[in-house]
Amino acid sequence: xxxxxxxxxxxxxxPIRKLAPYAEAAKAAGRKVYHxxxxxxxxxxxxxxxxxxxx
Numbered sequence: 001x002x003x004x005x006x007x008x009x010x011x012x013x014x015p016i017r018k019l020a021p022y023a024e025a026a027k028a029a030g031r032k033v034y035h036x037x038x039x040x041x042x043x044x045x046x047x048x049x050x051x052x053x054x055x
Contacts, residue, residue, distance in 0.1 A: 023033045034043065 027033050
């Protein structure tokens with residue numbers, strides 16, 4: 001079985017992993033959750049954001 005080095009075990013958790021329980025709780029409460037960290041391709045960029053990028 002593979003073992004992780006001590007150096008890799010000492011790394012802090014990803015901030016995204018810390019948010020996962022909150023997203024799961026929101027979904028369980030019936031809220032719509034957009035997992036933006038996954039790079040969801042079906043979400044359109046808001047026109048205001050595109051306009052700002054063009055300036």
